[in-house]
Structure formats: C-alpha cells, structure tokens
Amino acid sequence: MRVVFAGTPEVAVVSLDAIAASGHHLVGVVTRPDARVGRGRRLVPSPVAVRAVELGVPVLTPEHPRDPGFAEELAALAPDVCAVVAYGALLPGSVLDLVPHGWINLHFSLLPAYRGAAPVQRAIWAGEELTGATTFRIVKELDAGPTYGVMTQAIGPEETAGGLLATLAEGGAGLLTATLDGIADGSLEARPQPAEGISMAAKLTTEDAHVEWTEPAVAVDRRIRACTPAPGAWTQCGSERVKLGPVKPAVGSPMLAPGELSIGKRDVLVGTGTAPVRLGRVRPSGKKEMAAADWARGVRLESGARFA
Incomplete structure (x- = not known):
C-alpha cells in the first residue's frame, strides 16, 4: 500500500523506520511545524521531520490539518492509508475521508482505557500493573475508533514514563506494520471498542508535576x-x-x-x-x-x- 506517516516526537521515529523498511511504499510524512526551543528560541524541526529528510521522503508541515492547502497536498500523494503515532493535532473529517483505508493510529494503552494525550503517564500514576498499545482507525471522537490489534506490556515497579514509552514504541512499531499488512491483504477487520471501561488520560501539566509530600x-x-x-x-x-x-x-x-x-x-x-x-x-x-x-x-x- 501507499502509506503516509504522521508523527512528531522521537517516540514516533521507531514506527516511521519500521514502515520505511516494510513492504509498503512510504510516500510522505506529516509532522508538526518547526518549533522554537532553547534560550535562543531557534526554530528546530521535529525528530520525525529530521528522519524523513534522511529517508528522502516528502515532508508536509501544516500549521493545522484543517488548512485547505494540506488536504490538497495529501490528496496529491494518493495514499491508500495513513499511519499515525503521536502526531499532536486533531484531524478533521474532511481529511479523514480523503484516505481509502483511513488513518490508523498506534495508541499507547489498552483501549478503551486511557484515551487521550498521556496514556503511559496516567497508567503509571494510577498504579496499573499492565498496559500496552492498540491500533485503531481514527474517527471524530477522541481515540474511540474501531480497533485492529493489541499488544500488552507489564509495568515494572520502578518504571518511568520515558522508559515505558520507549518500550511500547519498539513493540508498537511491529504492531503497526502488522496492522498495515493485515489491512492490505484483507485478513484484519476492525472491531468496535467496548462500551465499558472507558477512561481518559489528559496531558500532564506543570502543576500536576508538583509533588504533594502529604500523600503516601x-x-x-x-x-x-x-x-x-x-x-x-x-x-x-x-x-x-x-x-x-x-x-x-x-x-x-x-x-x-x-x-x-x-x-x-x-x-x-x-x-x-x-x-x-x-x-x-x-x-x-x-x-x-x-x-x-x-x-x-x-x-x-x-x-x-x-x-x-
């Protein structure tokens, strides 16, 4: 299949590389625009953008996926499917409908638990002993689309969010490429998420990170x-x-x-x-x-x- 990959941070690069090395044809990458970092506030491309350039793949950096020009650029790439890992922006229906097999997201939780921006962080904070990753087709409702595949991962007693996310990124890359393979050959069918067990995982704020020493x-x-x-x-x-x-x-x-x-x-x-x-x-x-x-x-x- 012709695949466009959408992602932004370092954790998404593993999946980008896996797709590039697969039997699918990586025809483009979508990522967030260059961001200002450091004391000098210089513009720096995302890790996914840097890797895409190394791979020689066209890079699209829309300010927002709602931009009319983005839909035109995406349509010109003629993808059969779009694979998503931590892209960082909500996709409008007009863009979702452009792709025959849709946008397939790799989400780092066992859906429908921990929908949202910080599933790994919230699972550790809640004291969960098991988490994982799920591939699903993106719909308008947040992380609510039908699922294709799942992997599980134990959470160690000393696990940090960064360490666990790196582990899930490695395993999840294989899950994502296997999902694309299954969609291509027709062996995978998306199944609706359960109506029970839904929980949300809001992004952690600086105030969330302030330690409360009165807690156990x-x-x-x-x-x-x-x-x-x-x-x-x-x-x-x-x-x-x-x-x-x-x-x-x-x-x-x-x-x-x-x-x-x-x-x-x-x-x-x-x-x-x-x-x-x-x-x-x-x-x-x-x-x-x-x-x-x-x-x-x-x-x-x-x-x-x-x-x-």
Missing part, C-alpha cells in the same frame, strides 16, 4: 515516575524550584513530617504522608542534574529543612 510514599513515587522525564516532577525548596528524579522507599528509616528533610553524607530522605523516601537525582533551577547528597551539601542544607 507510594503516591509520591508514582507521581514522580509518571512525570519523568516530562514535564518533570518538582518541589519547592525555599525560593528555589528543584526538579526530582525517581525516589525509593527508605525502609527502616525514622519517620519524618511531610516534606521534612533528613540530610546524610550519602543520601537525602524526605518525609511523606507515610514512610520517608530517598531522593535520587535532582536538578536545581538553571543547573545540571546531580546526586541529591551533592546538591544538599552544595547549598548547605541541614536536617529539618522542608520541601513545599
């Missing part, structure tokens, strides 16, 4: 892992915002008040609503990431100080 240690741990690497869990230490990497339970340590610090030579403990946790890596505002004990020593923190 298990909830603190899940929030931080769900927000790693983005948007990045953080806490307030005096007037300074400090980003936090994953923490570990401080088994057998004396109890501390929520947010209270215990500073040792080799570790830093923080009180929660239950047992304390041991900090791992931290990143003070405007500085590089470092071990928590090195940071505490550098800013001359003493036991009894508080995070807020």
Whole structure:
C-alpha cells in the first residue's frame, strides 16, 4: 500500500523506520511545524521531520490539518492509508475521508482505557500493573475508533514514563506494520471498542508535576515516575524550584513530617504522608542534574529543612 506517516516526537521515529523498511511504499510524512526551543528560541524541526529528510521522503508541515492547502497536498500523494503515532493535532473529517483505508493510529494503552494525550503517564500514576498499545482507525471522537490489534506490556515497579514509552514504541512499531499488512491483504477487520471501561488520560501539566509530600510514599513515587522525564516532577525548596528524579522507599528509616528533610553524607530522605523516601537525582533551577547528597551539601542544607 501507499502509506503516509504522521508523527512528531522521537517516540514516533521507531514506527516511521519500521514502515520505511516494510513492504509498503512510504510516500510522505506529516509532522508538526518547526518549533522554537532553547534560550535562543531557534526554530528546530521535529525528530520525525529530521528522519524523513534522511529517508528522502516528502515532508508536509501544516500549521493545522484543517488548512485547505494540506488536504490538497495529501490528496496529491494518493495514499491508500495513513499511519499515525503521536502526531499532536486533531484531524478533521474532511481529511479523514480523503484516505481509502483511513488513518490508523498506534495508541499507547489498552483501549478503551486511557484515551487521550498521556496514556503511559496516567497508567503509571494510577498504579496499573499492565498496559500496552492498540491500533485503531481514527474517527471524530477522541481515540474511540474501531480497533485492529493489541499488544500488552507489564509495568515494572520502578518504571518511568520515558522508559515505558520507549518500550511500547519498539513493540508498537511491529504492531503497526502488522496492522498495515493485515489491512492490505484483507485478513484484519476492525472491531468496535467496548462500551465499558472507558477512561481518559489528559496531558500532564506543570502543576500536576508538583509533588504533594502529604500523600503516601507510594503516591509520591508514582507521581514522580509518571512525570519523568516530562514535564518533570518538582518541589519547592525555599525560593528555589528543584526538579526530582525517581525516589525509593527508605525502609527502616525514622519517620519524618511531610516534606521534612533528613540530610546524610550519602543520601537525602524526605518525609511523606507515610514512610520517608530517598531522593535520587535532582536538578536545581538553571543547573545540571546531580546526586541529591551533592546538591544538599552544595547549598548547605541541614536536617529539618522542608520541601513545599
């Protein structure tokens, strides 16, 4: 089949490469426009755009898929199907109807659970032990289209959103290409999603990433892992915002008040609503990431100080 691929972040590149290496004909790539990054606010193309150029594939970067010019450019590529992984914009019906076999999305959850922008992050935060990826045909309702295939993946007790997403991206690339194969040879038929078990996974905000030390240690741990690497869990230490990497339970340590610090030579403990946790890596505002004990020593923190 003639395939147009739509995606934007690094996690989508794995699927782009899988399709390029498949028996299908990759005729174009759709991605978000160049974004301004860094202190210099220079324009940088998306990881998918960079890879598409390396592959020698035409790249379309509409400001929005509703743009009339985009529909014309897409139609000129004459795709049989469009494959989507984390594109980052809602597709209007006029564009969905242009493609004979539709737009097939690889979504990183076991649909209908965790529809939306942050399924991996929300699954970790909720304490799920199992997740996966699903391929489905995009319809106007968010992540509600009929499904083609599914893969499952256990969530480890120390899994971060970034690590789990990378694992799902690798396995999901194979699922997506297998789905395209099944559509091409007629062996796959889309099935409606169950009416029960629907849940939503809204994008995590910076405020979501603010650690609440009054929560139980298990909830603190899940929030931080769900927000790693983005948007990045953080806490307030005096007037300074400090980003936090994953923490570990401080088994057998004396109890501390929520947010209270215990500073040792080799570790830093923080009180929660239950047992304390041991900090791992931290990143003070405007500085590089470092071990928590090195940071505490550098800013001359003493036991009894508080995070807020």
